[in-house]
Amino acid sequence: MATDSSTQTETLLSEMDEDDDFVIITHQEVNAARRPRFLNDISNYIDSIADELWPINKKIHDKPELGYGEVIAHYTLTAYMKTQPGWTVTRSAYGMKTAWVAVYDTGKRGPCVSFNVEMDALPAIGHACGHNLIATASLAGALATVHLLSLYSLPGRVVLFGTPAEEGGGGKIRLLAAGAYKDHGVDISLISHPGTIPDCALTHTTAYIRIKVEYFGREAHAAAEPWLGVNALDALITAYNGISVLRQQTMPSDIIQGHITDGGARPNIIHAYAAGIFVVRAATQRRLEALVEKVMGCFDAGAMATGAKVKVTRLMAYKDHVPNRLLARSYARYFNPLVPEEGDGGRDGDGNEAGGPSKIPEDQDVDEMRGRSGASSDQGDIAHAMPSIMPGFEIPPGPGGAGPHNPGFAESAGTRLAFERSLRVAKALAGTAVDVLTIDGLLEEVKKEWKRSMNGSR
Numbered sequence: 001m002a003t004d005s006s007t008q009t010e011t012l013l014s015e016m017d018e019d020d021d022f023v024i025i026t027h028q029e030v031n032a033a034r035r036p037r038f039l040n041d042i043s044n045y046i047d048s049i050a051d052e053l054w055p056i057n058k059k060i061h062d063k064p065e066l067g068y069g070e071v072i073a074h075y076t077l078t079a080y081m082k083t084q085p086g087w088t089v090t091r092s093a094y095g096m097k098t099a100w101v102a103v104y105d106t107g108k109r110g111p112c113v114s115f116n117v118e119m120d121a122l123p124a125i126g127h128a129c130g131h132n133l134i135a136t137a138s139l140a141g142a143l144a145t146v147h148l149l150s151l152y153s154l155p156g157r158v159v160l161f162g163t164p165a166e167e168g169g170g171g172k173i174r175l176l177a178a179g180a181y182k183d184h185g186v187d188i189s190l191i192s193h194p195g196t197i198p199d200c201a202l203t204h205t206t207a208y209i210r211i212k213v214e215y216f217g218r219e220a221h222a223a224a225e226p227w228l229g230v231n232a233l234d235a236l237i238t239a240y241n242g243i244s245v246l247r248q249q250t251m252p253s254d255i256i257q258g259h260i261t262d263g264g265a266r267p268n269i270i271h272a273y274a275a276g277i278f279v280v281r282a283a284t285q286r287r288l289e290a291l292v293e294k295v296m297g298c299f300d301a302g303a304m305a306t307g308a309k310v311k312v313t314r315l316m317a318y319k320d321h322v323p324n325r326l327l328a329r330s331y332a333r334y335f336n337p338l339v340p341e342e343g344d345g346g347r348d349g350d351g352n353e354a355g356g357p358s359k360i361p362e363d364q365d366v367d368e369m370r371g372r373s374g375a376s377s378d379q380g381d382i383a384h385a386m387p388s389i390m391p392g393f394e395i396p397p398g399p400g401g402a403g404p405h406n407p408g409f410a411e412s413a414g415t416r417l418a419f420e421r422s423l424r425v426a427k428a429l430a431g432t433a434v435d436v437l438t439i440d441g442l443l444e445e446v447k448k449e450w451k452r453s454m455n456g457s458r
Protein backbone atom coordinates (compact mmCIF):
# COMPACT_ATOMS: atom_id res chain seq x y z
CA MET A 1 0.00 0.00 0.00
CA ALA A 2 2.25 2.77 -1.27
CA THR A 3 1.44 6.43 -0.72
CA ASP A 4 2.62 9.49 -2.56
CA SER A 5 5.37 11.35 -0.69
CA SER A 6 3.44 14.62 -0.94
CA THR A 7 0.76 13.17 1.35
CA GLN A 8 3.35 12.97 4.15
CA THR A 9 3.37 16.74 4.58
CA GLU A 10 1.37 17.82 7.63
CA THR A 11 -0.22 21.27 7.80
CA LEU A 12 -0.06 22.95 11.22
CA LEU A 13 -1.77 26.26 10.44
CA SER A 14 -4.99 26.58 8.46
CA GLU A 15 -5.85 29.75 6.60
CA MET A 16 -9.31 31.19 7.15
CA ASP A 17 -11.43 33.34 4.78
CA GLU A 18 -10.11 36.21 2.72
CA ASP A 19 -8.87 38.22 5.73
CA ASP A 20 -5.78 35.96 5.94
CA ASP A 21 -6.53 35.06 9.55
CA PHE A 22 -4.93 31.94 11.08
CA VAL A 23 -6.18 29.38 13.55
CA ILE A 24 -4.35 29.45 16.88
CA ILE A 25 -3.60 25.90 18.01
CA THR A 26 -2.10 24.41 21.17
CA HIS A 27 1.17 22.50 21.59
CA GLN A 28 -0.86 19.32 21.99
CA GLU A 29 -2.64 19.97 18.69
CA VAL A 30 0.69 20.66 16.98
CA ASN A 31 2.12 17.39 18.28
CA ALA A 32 -0.99 15.51 17.16
CA ALA A 33 -0.75 17.04 13.69
CA ARG A 34 2.89 16.03 13.39
CA ARG A 35 2.37 12.37 14.32
CA PRO A 36 3.10 10.23 11.27
CA ARG A 37 0.26 8.06 10.07
CA PHE A 38 1.63 4.71 11.29
CA LEU A 39 3.16 5.87 14.57
CA ASN A 40 0.26 4.89 16.81
CA ASP A 41 0.13 1.37 15.38
CA ILE A 42 3.90 0.97 15.82
CA SER A 43 3.94 2.45 19.31
CA ASN A 44 1.01 0.40 20.58
CA TYR A 45 2.49 -2.81 19.23
CA ILE A 46 5.92 -2.29 20.80
CA ASP A 47 4.28 -1.36 24.10
CA SER A 48 2.34 -4.62 23.92
CA ILE A 49 5.51 -6.76 23.66
CA ALA A 50 7.67 -4.78 26.09
CA ASP A 51 7.24 -7.29 28.90
CA GLU A 52 8.33 -10.10 26.55
CA LEU A 53 11.47 -8.22 25.50
CA TRP A 54 12.59 -7.09 28.96
CA PRO A 55 13.83 -10.55 30.09
CA ILE A 56 15.73 -10.95 26.80
CA ASN A 57 17.38 -7.56 27.23
CA LYS A 58 18.19 -8.33 30.86
CA LYS A 59 19.68 -11.76 30.14
CA ILE A 60 22.00 -10.35 27.46
CA HIS A 61 23.06 -7.56 29.83
CA ASP A 62 23.56 -9.74 32.89
CA LYS A 63 25.46 -12.48 31.02
CA PRO A 64 28.08 -10.45 29.11
CA GLU A 65 30.03 -12.33 26.46
CA LEU A 66 33.01 -11.31 24.33
CA GLY A 67 33.06 -11.13 20.55
CA TYR A 68 32.40 -14.40 18.70
CA GLY A 69 31.57 -15.99 22.04
CA GLU A 70 28.04 -14.59 22.40
CA VAL A 71 26.54 -18.06 22.90
CA ILE A 72 23.87 -17.09 25.45
CA ALA A 73 22.80 -14.01 23.50
CA HIS A 74 22.72 -15.99 20.25
CA TYR A 75 20.52 -18.72 21.71
CA THR A 76 18.24 -16.33 23.61
CA LEU A 77 17.54 -14.13 20.59
CA THR A 78 17.11 -16.93 18.06
CA ALA A 79 14.94 -18.97 20.41
CA TYR A 80 12.60 -16.01 20.76
CA MET A 81 12.56 -15.35 17.01
CA LYS A 82 11.66 -18.98 16.35
CA THR A 83 8.43 -18.38 18.31
CA GLN A 84 7.42 -15.51 16.02
CA PRO A 85 5.05 -16.52 13.19
CA GLY A 86 6.27 -16.10 9.63
CA TRP A 87 9.98 -15.74 10.43
CA THR A 88 12.66 -18.06 9.05
CA VAL A 89 15.58 -18.24 11.48
CA THR A 90 19.10 -19.47 10.69
CA ARG A 91 21.50 -20.03 13.59
CA SER A 92 25.32 -19.94 13.29
CA ALA A 93 25.06 -18.29 9.90
CA TYR A 94 27.78 -17.61 7.33
CA GLY A 95 30.48 -19.61 9.08
CA MET A 96 30.25 -17.79 12.41
CA LYS A 97 29.06 -19.66 15.49
CA THR A 98 27.19 -16.69 16.96
CA ALA A 99 25.97 -14.96 13.79
CA TRP A 100 22.33 -15.47 12.88
CA VAL A 101 19.73 -14.35 10.36
CA ALA A 102 15.95 -14.06 10.65
CA VAL A 103 13.86 -13.31 7.55
CA TYR A 104 10.24 -12.31 7.10
CA ASP A 105 9.10 -12.36 3.48
CA THR A 106 5.60 -11.25 2.51
CA GLY A 107 5.96 -12.97 -0.85
CA LYS A 108 5.07 -9.68 -2.52
CA ARG A 109 7.75 -7.70 -4.31
CA GLY A 110 8.94 -4.67 -2.43
CA PRO A 111 11.96 -3.16 -0.64
CA CYS A 112 14.05 -5.17 1.80
CA VAL A 113 14.82 -3.41 5.07
CA SER A 114 17.29 -4.81 7.58
CA PHE A 115 18.15 -4.33 11.24
CA ASN A 116 21.50 -5.22 12.81
CA VAL A 117 21.56 -6.80 16.28
CA GLU A 118 24.78 -6.42 18.28
CA MET A 119 25.47 -8.78 21.18
CA ASP A 120 29.07 -8.62 22.43
CA ALA A 121 30.37 -7.01 25.60
CA LEU A 122 33.71 -5.56 26.69
CA PRO A 123 36.41 -7.43 28.65
CA ALA A 124 36.06 -7.03 32.43
CA ILE A 125 33.44 -4.23 32.26
CA GLY A 126 30.51 -6.03 30.64
CA HIS A 127 27.93 -4.19 28.55
CA ALA A 128 29.60 -0.83 28.98
CA CYS A 129 28.76 -0.04 25.36
CA GLY A 130 25.10 -0.94 25.76
CA HIS A 131 24.91 -3.62 23.08
CA ASN A 132 22.01 -5.22 24.95
CA LEU A 133 20.05 -2.04 24.21
CA ILE A 134 21.14 -2.05 20.57
CA ALA A 135 19.87 -5.63 20.31
CA THR A 136 16.56 -4.70 21.92
CA ALA A 137 15.97 -1.66 19.70
CA SER A 138 16.68 -3.62 16.51
CA LEU A 139 14.65 -6.62 17.63
CA ALA A 140 11.61 -4.55 18.58
CA GLY A 141 11.94 -2.37 15.49
CA ALA A 142 11.98 -5.36 13.14
CA LEU A 143 9.02 -7.01 14.87
CA ALA A 144 6.99 -3.79 14.71
CA THR A 145 7.79 -3.38 11.02
CA VAL A 146 6.53 -6.89 10.32
CA HIS A 147 3.40 -6.15 12.39
CA LEU A 148 2.66 -3.25 10.04
CA LEU A 149 3.36 -5.38 6.96
CA SER A 150 0.78 -7.87 8.19
CA LEU A 151 -1.73 -5.31 9.43
CA TYR A 152 -1.86 -3.39 6.15
CA SER A 153 -0.92 -6.18 3.71
CA LEU A 154 2.21 -4.35 2.62
CA PRO A 155 4.81 -5.81 0.26
CA GLY A 156 8.48 -6.30 1.06
CA ARG A 157 10.87 -8.14 3.33
CA VAL A 158 12.46 -7.60 6.73
CA VAL A 159 15.78 -9.15 7.72
CA LEU A 160 17.34 -9.28 11.19
CA PHE A 161 21.09 -9.92 11.28
CA GLY A 162 22.72 -11.09 14.49
CA THR A 163 26.13 -9.45 14.13
CA PRO A 164 28.90 -10.69 16.45
CA ALA A 165 32.03 -8.96 17.68
CA GLU A 166 31.51 -5.27 17.01
CA GLU A 167 34.14 -4.49 19.65
CA GLY A 168 37.15 -4.92 17.39
CA GLY A 169 36.16 -8.19 15.73
CA GLY A 170 34.36 -6.82 12.70
CA GLY A 171 31.46 -9.26 12.56
CA LYS A 172 29.52 -7.11 10.12
CA ILE A 173 32.54 -6.94 7.83
CA ARG A 174 32.69 -10.73 7.77
CA LEU A 175 28.97 -10.89 6.99
CA LEU A 176 29.46 -8.43 4.15
CA ALA A 177 32.38 -10.41 2.76
CA ALA A 178 30.36 -13.62 2.97
CA GLY A 179 27.57 -12.04 0.93
CA ALA A 180 24.94 -12.02 3.68
CA TYR A 181 23.42 -8.65 2.79
CA LYS A 182 23.65 -9.33 -0.96
CA ASP A 183 22.07 -12.76 -0.59
CA HIS A 184 18.97 -11.21 0.93
CA GLY A 185 18.83 -8.23 -1.42
CA VAL A 186 19.04 -5.73 1.43
CA ASP A 187 18.25 -2.13 0.46
CA ILE A 188 18.86 -0.30 3.76
CA SER A 189 20.42 -1.07 7.14
CA LEU A 190 19.14 0.25 10.46
CA ILE A 191 20.78 0.18 13.90
CA SER A 192 21.18 2.51 16.89
CA HIS A 193 23.62 3.21 19.70
CA PRO A 194 23.23 4.44 23.29
CA GLY A 195 25.41 7.08 24.88
CA THR A 196 25.27 10.12 27.13
CA ILE A 197 24.97 12.82 24.48
CA PRO A 198 21.52 14.15 23.45
CA ASP A 199 19.49 12.12 20.97
CA CYS A 200 20.50 12.45 17.33
CA ALA A 201 19.65 10.84 14.00
CA LEU A 202 22.86 11.61 12.08
CA THR A 203 25.60 9.68 13.87
CA HIS A 204 28.92 9.94 12.01
CA THR A 205 31.73 7.76 13.37
CA THR A 206 35.42 7.80 12.46
CA ALA A 207 37.35 5.60 10.07
CA TYR A 208 39.68 3.38 12.08
CA ILE A 209 42.62 1.04 11.75
CA ARG A 210 44.47 -1.02 14.37
CA ILE A 211 48.14 -1.66 13.66
CA LYS A 212 50.73 -3.90 15.29
CA VAL A 213 54.35 -2.69 15.04
CA GLU A 214 57.30 -4.91 15.96
CA TYR A 215 61.01 -4.07 16.17
CA PHE A 216 63.78 -6.64 15.99
CA GLY A 217 67.24 -5.84 17.35
CA ARG A 218 70.14 -7.77 18.89
CA GLU A 219 70.83 -8.73 22.50
CA ALA A 220 73.96 -7.61 24.34
CA HIS A 221 74.99 -7.02 27.94
CA ALA A 222 73.49 -3.62 28.69
CA ALA A 223 76.31 -2.68 31.10
CA ALA A 224 79.38 -4.51 29.79
CA GLU A 225 79.02 -4.33 26.00
CA PRO A 226 75.96 -2.27 25.02
CA TRP A 227 77.64 -1.20 21.76
CA LEU A 228 77.23 -4.74 20.46
CA GLY A 229 73.45 -4.60 20.73
CA VAL A 230 70.64 -3.09 18.68
CA ASN A 231 67.91 -1.79 20.99
CA ALA A 232 64.44 -2.64 19.70
CA LEU A 233 62.77 -0.84 22.62
CA ASP A 234 64.60 2.37 21.74
CA ALA A 235 63.22 2.02 18.22
CA LEU A 236 59.69 1.70 19.55
CA ILE A 237 60.11 4.61 21.97
CA THR A 238 61.50 6.75 19.15
CA ALA A 239 58.45 5.93 17.03
CA TYR A 240 56.14 6.60 19.97
CA ASN A 241 57.73 9.99 20.59
CA GLY A 242 57.62 10.75 16.88
CA ILE A 243 53.87 10.16 16.89
CA SER A 244 53.54 12.43 19.92
CA VAL A 245 55.30 15.19 17.99
CA LEU A 246 53.20 14.46 14.90
CA ARG A 247 50.02 15.27 16.84
CA GLN A 248 50.95 18.96 16.77
CA GLN A 249 50.32 18.97 13.02
CA THR A 250 47.24 16.72 12.87
CA MET A 251 43.64 17.82 12.35
CA PRO A 252 41.23 18.17 15.29
CA SER A 253 39.34 15.05 14.17
CA ASP A 254 42.53 12.94 13.86
CA ILE A 255 43.13 10.48 16.70
CA ILE A 256 46.25 8.37 17.28
CA GLN A 257 46.46 6.04 20.27
CA GLY A 258 49.05 3.44 21.21
CA HIS A 259 50.44 1.22 23.92
CA ILE A 260 53.52 -0.96 24.36
CA THR A 261 52.69 -4.66 24.50
CA ASP A 262 56.25 -5.95 24.79
CA GLY A 263 59.04 -3.79 26.20
CA GLY A 264 61.89 -6.28 26.33
CA ALA A 265 63.16 -8.96 28.71
CA ARG A 266 65.30 -7.42 31.51
CA PRO A 267 66.97 -4.06 32.16
CA ASN A 268 70.48 -5.54 31.87
CA ILE A 269 69.83 -6.94 28.39
CA ILE A 270 69.73 -4.76 25.29
CA HIS A 271 66.22 -5.41 24.09
CA ALA A 272 66.11 -7.58 20.98
CA TYR A 273 62.35 -7.36 20.62
CA ALA A 274 59.71 -4.74 21.31
CA ALA A 275 56.15 -4.36 20.08
CA GLY A 276 53.11 -2.14 20.38
CA ILE A 277 49.54 -1.73 19.18
CA PHE A 278 48.46 1.57 17.67
CA VAL A 279 45.03 2.80 16.63
CA VAL A 280 44.59 5.54 14.05
CA ARG A 281 41.25 7.27 13.45
CA ALA A 282 40.11 10.04 11.11
CA ALA A 283 36.86 11.61 9.97
CA THR A 284 36.92 10.00 6.50
CA GLN A 285 38.56 7.11 4.71
CA ARG A 286 40.59 9.48 2.57
CA ARG A 287 41.93 11.34 5.59
CA LEU A 288 42.67 8.07 7.40
CA GLU A 289 44.88 6.89 4.53
CA ALA A 290 46.85 10.15 4.62
CA LEU A 291 47.24 9.99 8.41
CA VAL A 292 48.36 6.35 8.38
CA GLU A 293 51.09 7.25 5.91
CA LYS A 294 52.45 9.80 8.40
CA VAL A 295 52.31 7.25 11.24
CA MET A 296 54.19 4.75 9.09
CA GLY A 297 56.89 7.40 8.68
CA CYS A 298 57.27 7.49 12.47
CA PHE A 299 57.62 3.70 12.57
CA ASP A 300 60.31 3.84 9.88
CA ALA A 301 62.10 6.64 11.75
CA GLY A 302 62.40 4.43 14.85
CA ALA A 303 64.07 1.72 12.80
CA MET A 304 66.38 4.15 11.01
CA ALA A 305 67.49 5.84 14.24
CA THR A 306 68.45 2.60 15.99
CA GLY A 307 69.33 0.11 13.27
CA ALA A 308 66.49 -2.19 14.29
CA LYS A 309 64.28 -3.89 11.73
CA VAL A 310 60.58 -3.05 11.72
CA LYS A 311 57.54 -5.14 10.86
CA VAL A 312 54.08 -3.55 10.54
CA THR A 313 50.88 -5.62 10.51
CA ARG A 314 47.47 -4.12 9.79
CA LEU A 315 45.07 -5.94 12.10
CA MET A 316 41.56 -4.53 11.68
CA ALA A 317 39.98 -1.53 10.00
CA TYR A 318 36.50 0.02 10.17
CA LYS A 319 35.17 2.58 7.73
CA ASP A 320 33.55 5.79 8.87
CA HIS A 321 29.79 5.65 9.30
CA VAL A 322 28.20 8.09 6.86
CA PRO A 323 24.51 8.45 7.80
CA ASN A 324 21.82 8.79 5.15
CA ARG A 325 20.06 12.12 5.55
CA LEU A 326 16.73 11.03 4.09
CA LEU A 327 16.52 8.04 6.40
CA ALA A 328 17.57 10.27 9.31
CA ARG A 329 14.81 12.76 8.51
CA SER A 330 12.27 9.94 8.53
CA TYR A 331 13.66 8.69 11.86
CA ALA A 332 13.39 12.13 13.46
CA ARG A 333 9.82 12.49 12.16
CA TYR A 334 8.82 9.41 14.17
CA PHE A 335 11.08 9.96 17.16
CA ASN A 336 10.26 13.55 18.09
CA PRO A 337 6.50 13.07 18.75
CA LEU A 338 7.43 10.32 21.20
CA VAL A 339 9.59 12.58 23.39
CA PRO A 340 7.67 13.53 26.58
CA GLU A 341 7.52 17.24 27.19
CA GLU A 342 8.42 16.85 30.88
CA GLY A 343 11.10 14.18 30.44
CA ASP A 344 10.81 10.64 31.79
CA GLY A 345 12.21 11.10 35.29
CA GLY A 346 15.61 9.59 34.53
CA ARG A 347 18.35 9.85 37.15
CA ASP A 348 22.06 9.28 36.75
CA GLY A 349 24.31 7.00 38.77
CA ASP A 350 24.75 9.69 41.41
CA GLY A 351 20.99 10.13 41.91
CA ASN A 352 20.79 13.45 40.08
CA GLU A 353 18.20 14.32 37.46
CA ALA A 354 19.48 13.07 34.10
CA GLY A 355 19.07 14.49 30.65
CA GLY A 356 17.05 13.02 27.81
CA PRO A 357 15.20 12.02 25.97
CA SER A 358 15.44 15.12 23.80
CA LYS A 359 14.00 16.01 20.43
CA ILE A 360 16.26 15.73 17.41
CA PRO A 361 17.04 19.12 15.83
CA GLU A 362 15.07 19.83 12.65
CA ASP A 363 18.18 21.48 11.22
CA GLN A 364 20.15 18.46 10.04
CA ASP A 365 23.46 20.33 10.13
CA VAL A 366 22.91 20.87 13.85
CA ASP A 367 21.88 17.24 14.26
CA GLU A 368 25.02 16.05 12.48
CA MET A 369 27.23 18.20 14.70
CA ARG A 370 25.57 16.62 17.72
CA GLY A 371 26.09 13.15 16.29
CA ARG A 372 29.78 13.38 15.34
CA SER A 373 31.78 10.88 17.35
CA GLY A 374 35.44 10.00 17.68
CA ALA A 375 34.46 6.37 18.17
CA SER A 376 34.30 3.77 15.39
CA SER A 377 32.00 0.91 14.42
CA ASP A 378 31.84 -1.81 11.81
CA GLN A 379 28.44 -0.35 10.92
CA GLY A 380 30.60 2.11 9.00
CA ASP A 381 31.46 -0.65 6.54
CA ILE A 382 27.75 -1.33 6.16
CA ALA A 383 27.16 2.37 5.46
CA HIS A 384 29.73 2.23 2.64
CA ALA A 385 27.87 -0.73 1.13
CA MET A 386 24.28 0.55 1.41
CA PRO A 387 22.22 3.39 2.95
CA SER A 388 22.38 3.28 6.74
CA ILE A 389 21.54 5.22 9.87
CA MET A 390 22.78 4.61 13.41
CA PRO A 391 20.85 7.09 15.59
CA GLY A 392 22.32 7.87 18.97
CA PHE A 393 20.09 7.84 22.04
CA GLU A 394 20.79 9.19 25.46
CA ILE A 395 20.59 7.11 28.61
CA PRO A 396 21.54 8.36 32.09
CA PRO A 397 25.29 8.25 32.77
CA GLY A 398 26.75 6.10 35.49
CA PRO A 399 28.34 7.40 38.72
CA GLY A 400 30.58 10.42 38.15
CA GLY A 401 29.03 11.02 34.73
CA ALA A 402 30.38 7.76 33.36
CA GLY A 403 29.79 7.28 29.64
CA PRO A 404 30.44 4.34 27.30
CA HIS A 405 33.37 1.97 28.03
CA ASN A 406 33.11 2.60 31.77
CA PRO A 407 31.69 0.13 34.33
CA GLY A 408 29.22 2.77 35.50
CA PHE A 409 27.72 2.98 32.04
CA ALA A 410 27.27 -0.79 32.06
CA GLU A 411 25.15 -0.39 35.20
CA SER A 412 23.03 2.25 33.50
CA ALA A 413 22.59 0.09 30.38
CA GLY A 414 20.96 -2.59 32.55
CA THR A 415 18.22 -0.40 33.98
CA ARG A 416 14.54 -0.51 33.07
CA LEU A 417 14.70 3.17 32.07
CA ALA A 418 17.45 2.52 29.54
CA PHE A 419 15.41 -0.39 28.17
CA GLU A 420 12.35 1.84 27.81
CA ARG A 421 14.40 4.44 25.97
CA SER A 422 15.64 1.77 23.58
CA LEU A 423 12.00 0.90 22.82
CA ARG A 424 11.35 4.53 21.90
CA VAL A 425 14.24 4.23 19.46
CA ALA A 426 12.77 0.97 18.15
CA LYS A 427 9.53 2.77 17.33
CA ALA A 428 11.36 5.39 15.27
CA LEU A 429 13.48 2.75 13.51
CA ALA A 430 10.32 0.84 12.61
CA GLY A 431 8.75 4.05 11.33
CA THR A 432 11.77 4.65 9.13
CA ALA A 433 11.47 1.14 7.72
CA VAL A 434 7.74 1.56 7.12
CA ASP A 435 8.34 4.84 5.28
CA VAL A 436 10.74 3.05 2.92
CA LEU A 437 8.17 0.30 2.41
CA THR A 438 5.20 2.61 1.78
CA ILE A 439 6.28 5.93 0.24
CA ASP A 440 6.57 5.79 -3.53
CA GLY A 441 10.02 6.81 -4.74
CA LEU A 442 11.57 7.20 -1.28
CA LEU A 443 13.95 4.26 -1.63
CA GLU A 444 15.21 5.56 -4.96
CA GLU A 445 15.89 8.99 -3.43
CA VAL A 446 17.59 7.36 -0.44
CA LYS A 447 19.92 5.49 -2.79
CA LYS A 448 20.69 8.64 -4.78
CA GLU A 449 21.58 10.43 -1.54
CA TRP A 450 23.78 7.49 -0.53
CA LYS A 451 25.72 7.65 -3.80
CA ARG A 452 26.28 11.39 -3.34
CA SER A 453 27.52 10.94 0.21
CA MET A 454 29.86 8.12 -0.78
CA ASN A 455 31.43 10.26 -3.50
CA GLY A 456 32.29 12.82 -0.83
CA SER A 457 33.58 10.32 1.75
CA ARG A 458 35.78 7.87 -0.09
